[in-house]
Amino acid sequence: MATTPTTPQTTRIRHGASVPLAIWPVAQRTAQYQRAGRYHPDCRDHPGKMLPELARRIVAEYSAPGALVVDPMAGAGTTLVEAALLGRRAIGVELEPRWVDLAESNAAFVLGTDADRLVEVHHGNAAGLVDLLGADAGRVDLICTSPPYACDVGNVDKANWDRGGGLCPSRTRNYSVDRGNLGHLRGDTYEAAMAEIYAACYDALCPGGLLVTVTKNTRRKGRTLDLAGLTVALAQRVGFTYLAHVIALHAAVRDGDLVGRASFWQLTQTRKARARGEPAHHVVHEDVEVLAKGTPQLTTHTPEVSDAR
Numbered sequence: 001m002a003t004t005p006t007t008p009q010t011t012r013i014r015h016g017a018s019v020p021l022a023i024w025p026v027a028q029r030t031a032q033y034q035r036a037g038r039y040h041p042d043c044r045d046h047p048g049k050m051l052p053e054l055a056r057r058i059v060a061e062y063s064a065p066g067a068l069v070v071d072p073m074a075g076a077g078t079t080l081v082e083a084a085l086l087g088r089r090a091i092g093v094e095l096e097p098r099w100v101d102l103a104e105s106n107a108a109f110v111l112g113t114d115a116d117r118l119v120e121v122h123h124g125n126a127a128g129l130v131d132l133l134g135a136d137a138g139r140v141d142l143i144c145t146s147p148p149y150a151c152d153v154g155n156v157d158k159a160n161w162d163r164g165g166g167l168c169p170s171r172t173r174n175y176s177v178d179r180g181n182l183g184h185l186r187g188d189t190y191e192a193a194m195a196e197i198y199a200a201c202y203d204a205l206c207p208g209g210l211l212v213t214v215t216k217n218t219r220r221k222g223r224t225l226d227l228a229g230l231t232v233a234l235a236q237r238v239g240f241t242y243l244a245h246v247i248a249l250h251a252a253v254r255d256g257d258l259v260g261r262a263s264f265w266q267l268t269q270t271r272k273a274r275a276r277g278e279p280a281h282h283v284v285h286e287d288v289e290v291l292a293k294g295t296p297q298l299t300t301h302t303p304e305v306s307d308a309r
C-alpha cells in the first residue's frame with residue numbers, strides 16, 4: 001500500500017516531552033504473506049521477528065539511499081534484508097549463532113550474490129557494537145532494532161527452568177537456551193544491560209544519526225509492562241533526544257474497521273487471562289520510538305514504495 005507520512009498529533013511518553021505521533025498500518029497483509037518467497041523458509045523458527053513492512057518503512061523514512069543501517073540485535077535479519085533491498089548497506093550483530101546463520105541465509109535468499117556486498121552479520125554481543133563495527137564506528141546513519149524482552153519460557157522446559165536448570169535445547173519459543181540472552185533478563189538487570197547497549201548505539205552513530213526502536217508493551221499478571229516508556233527513558237539517559245513516536249498497527253484496515261492479526265498463541269493467552277478474571281485484550285500495535293544522537297530536527301525521506309519485491 002502507499003506510504004503516507006502522517007504526523008497529525010503529539011504523544012507524551014513516560015519521562016518524555018510531547019513529540020509528534022504518527023500511525024502506520026503495516027499489516028494489511030499477514031506476516032506470512034509479507035515473507036513468502038522473500039525470506040528463507042527457516043525464518044519461521046525465530047520467535048520474535050519484525051514485520052518486513054515495518055522494517056522497510058523505518059528504513060525508507062529515516063535513512064537515505066546509500067546510508068549505513070545497523071541492527072545490533074539482528075535476529076533473523078529483517079532490518080538488514082529490507083535495508084539492502086532499499087539500496088542501503090546493512091550490518092547486523094546477533095548473540096545467538098543460529099540466528100546469525102539465519103540472517104545470512106535470509107540475505108542470500110533474497111539478494112543472491114549481492115548479499116556479500118550489501119550485508120554483514122557479526123556474531124557477538126550488542127554491547128560491543130563499537131568494536132564489532134571497526135572503521136564503521138561513528139559513521140552509522142540509522143540503527144533500527146527491536147530489543148528482546150520478557151521472552152516466555154517455552155512450555156516444554158518450564159519445570160526445568162523453574163528449578164534453575166537450563167532450557168532444553170529443542171526449538172522453543174525462546175530466542176536462546178542461554179540465560180545470558182537479554183530476552184531472559186527482567187527488571188533492573190534488563191535495564192542495566194539495555195542502557196549499556198543504547199550507550200554503544202550512541203557511540204556507533206554519526207552526529208545526528210537516528211536510533212529507531214520497535215517495542216511491544218506486554219501484560220503480565222494483569223499489569224502492563226511499559227516497554228516503550230522504558231526504552232525512551234533508557235535512551236535519553238545515555239544522551240539521545242526523543243524525536244517522534246509511531247504506532248505500527250498490527251491490524252488490517254478493512255472498510256473502515258480494524259481486523260486484528262492476533263496469533264493463535266495470543267488468542268489462547270487472552271482467553272486464559274479472561275478465564276482468570278483479568279480484563280485482557282489483544283495489543284494490536286507496536287511502538288516505534290525515534291531518537292537522535294544530539295538535537296537535530298526530524299527530517300524524513302520521501303519513502304520508497306513499501307510493497308514487497
Ligand SMILES: C[S@@+](CC[C@H](N)C(=O)[O-])C[C@H]1O[C@@H](n2cnc3c(N)ncnc32)[C@H](O)[C@@H]1O
Pocket residue numbers: 046048049050051072073074075076077078079093094095096099124125126127145146147148149175176180181182183
Ligand atoms: C526481538 S529479536 C530481533 C528480531 C529481528 N528484528 C528480526 O526481525 O528478526 C531480538 C534478538 O536479540 C538477540 N539478542 C539478545 N541478547 C543480545 C545481545 N546481548 N547482543 C546481540 N543480540 C542479542 C536475540 O537472540 C534475538 O534474536
